[in-house]
Amino acid sequence: MSIMVIRKFTNYTLCLLAVSMEICVAYPQYQLLIPNAETVPHPCKPNYMWKGVGHQRNNGGGERNPFGRAFASAGKVFASRSIVPLVQIPTCANKTDQLEWVNCSYTDFKCDAANKPDTMNVTVRLPVTTVPANATTYMCMTFDLPSDKEYHLIAFEPVIDNANIMHHILLIGCQAVTHEVYKPYACGMTAGHNCSGILGAWSVGLSGLCYDEKAGFRIGQKGFKKAAIQVHWNNPELHSNYTDSSGIIMYYTETLRQYDAGVLVTGQTILNIPPQKESVAIEGGCPIECTAAIMNGPVYVTAVINHMHYLGIAQKTSVIDIGGYEKTLAYDKVYSYDSPVVHSLRDIFHK
Numbered sequence: 001m002s003i004m005v006i007r008k009f010t011n012y013t014l015c016l017l018a019v020s021m022e023i024c025v026a027y028p029q030y031q032l033l034i035p036n037a038e039t040v041p042h043p044c045k046p047n048y049m050w051k052g053v054g055h056q057r058n059n060g061g062g063e064r065n066p067f068g069r070a071f072a073s074a075g076k077v078f079a080s081r082s083i084v085p086l087v088q089i090p091t092c093a094n095k096t097d098q099l100e101w102v103n104c105s106y107t108d109f110k111c112d113a114a115n116k117p118d119t120m121n122v123t124v125r126l127p128v129t130t131v132p133a134n135a136t137t138y139m140c141m142t143f144d145l146p147s148d149k150e151y152h153l154i155a156f157e158p159v160i161d162n163a164n165i166m167h168h169i170l171l172i173g174c175q176a177v178t179h180e181v182y183k184p185y186a187c188g189m190t191a192g193h194n195c196s197g198i199l200g201a202w203s204v205g206l207s208g209l210c211y212d213e214k215a216g217f218r219i220g221q222k223g224f225k226k227a228a229i230q231v232h233w234n235n236p237e238l239h240s241n242y243t244d245s246s247g248i249i250m251y252y253t254e255t256l257r258q259y260d261a262g263v264l265v266t267g268q269t270i271l272n273i274p275p276q277k278e279s280v281a282i283e284g285g286c287p288i289e290c291t292a293a294i295m296n297g298p299v300y301v302t303a304v305i306n307h308m309h310y311l312g313i314a315q316k317t318s319v320i321d322i323g324g325y326e327k328t329l330a331y332d333k334v335y336s337y338d339s340p341v342v343h344s345l346r347d348i349f350h351k
């Protein structure tokens with residue numbers, strides 16, 4: 001799935017997007033050969049295991065880590081430290097060792113516009129809410145946006161309360177809401193039929209989003225007056241005593257910017273992964289009939305985020321114009337769920 005932040009302009013048609021994704025799974029039989037290999041903790045995420053013990057990626061596949069290289073060169077036999085002489089033996093790997101396998105660096109939220117004197121902010125958080133002992137839970141809460149005037153929403157920052165279970169947060173504009181505001185409710189992958197305008201998205205590894213300086217999402221009198229946050233909790237070990245009160249800080253201004261921003265989510269969400277394959281490419285997108293139906297004028301693409309879960313290893317998002325010319329917008333040759341890349345673009349697409 002790709003999340004594109006776009007700003008709207010005047011008149012043209014554009015054919016958009018092929019998303020491809022390759023999927024690869026670890027060979028779990030190797031885990032059986034290595035003592036305690038199924039209990040290697042993920043160094044960045046307390047509630048997760050490092051399943052691909054020999055690999056850079058948490059779920060295996062792709063490049064090997066130092067332990068994986070040693071294991072392979074020893075003929076994929078684990079006998080003792082003398083046969084696998086490197087320090088990165090999973091059973092004794094400590095945090096420092098494992099941090100060499102994965103980049104856990106989280107950057108601070110930097111957004112000049114958020115600190116400007118005419119920028120206001122509002123924080124919306126779930127009240128302290130029990131996290132159910134379910135592997136996956138989507139929890140939503142609707143709330144009122146500032147609506148006394150017209151505003152542009154220009155940045156968005158997460159407030160993470162319980163990092164053990166937090167997977168992603170979406171901020172979604174609503175046309176109308178039927179749920180009581182400020183009251184969390186279990187929801188599906190959408191917050192409700194009247195809430196569908198994505199205004200911001202956060203997932204593990206991002207520090208927040210600072211929108212293109214020429215554009216903002218319209219909220220208030222001529223825009224969204226209500227919104228919902230949707231948090232996705234992962235609780236794979238089914239702990240029953242977690243709570244969470246995560247949320248977001250929104251930055252907005254009444255100094256309206258030149259363009260209105262929007263988000264296009266495109267790609268493929270129904271995946272058939274055949275067995276016994278090392279990788280598989282899956283495509284999805286919004287073809288010309290689709291863009292014609294949803295865009296009534298030219299669009300500038302200002303940022304693209306590729307998004308998959310732990311099985312995804314590479315992803316590309318591109319735009320194909322009416323003449324068949326393909327321009328790559330965002331290519332993560334090595335996709336890592338834990339370090340999403342915001343591809344900021346300066347190019348303008350028009351015809």
Ligand SMILES: *[C@@H]1O[C@H](CO)[C@@H](O)[C@H](O)[C@H]1NC(C)=O
Pocket residue numbers: 087092094095096097
């Ligand atoms: C953890 O790793 C560091 C760096 O590799 C090493 O100096 C330290 O001795 C290790 N600790 C244990 C308990 O293995």
Ligand SMILES: *[C@@H]1O[C@H](CO)[C@@H](O)[C@H](O)[C@H]1NC(C)=O
Pocket residue numbers: 103104105107
């Ligand atoms: C880890 O990520 C940070 C921030 O994105 C980057 O500056 C750094 O170079 C990365 N380190 C490695 C080893 O990839």
Ligand SMILES: *[C@@H]1O[C@H](CO)[C@@H](O)[C@H](O)[C@H]1NC(C)=O
Pocket residue numbers: 114120121122249
């Ligand atoms: C939000 O706005 C208040 C009042 O202007 C300010 O004191 C505070 O620092 C801002 N918070 C953030 C996170 O920028």
Ligand SMILES: *[C@@H]1O[C@H](CO)[C@@H](O)[C@H](O)[C@H]1NC(C)=O
Pocket residue numbers: 132133134136137138186
């Ligand atoms: C948790 O799982 C149970 C059993 O599958 C289900 O009945 C319940 O609705 C789930 N709770 C939430 C909040 O999703």
Ligand SMILES: *[C@@H]1O[C@H](CO)[C@@H](O)[C@H](O)[C@H]1NC(C)=O
Pocket residue numbers: 176177178192193194
């Ligand atoms: C959407 O909003 C309309 C108008 O307020 C309301 O009648 C309808 O029930 C809402 N639909 C849902 C699914 O919330």
Ligand SMILES: *[C@@H]1O[C@H](CO)[C@@H](O)[C@H](O)[C@H]1NC(C)=O
Pocket residue numbers: 238239240241242
């Ligand atoms: C929460 O539950 C887990 C087991 O499900 C237990 O190990 C942990 O100590 C509990 N934490 C608290 C604060 O009760």
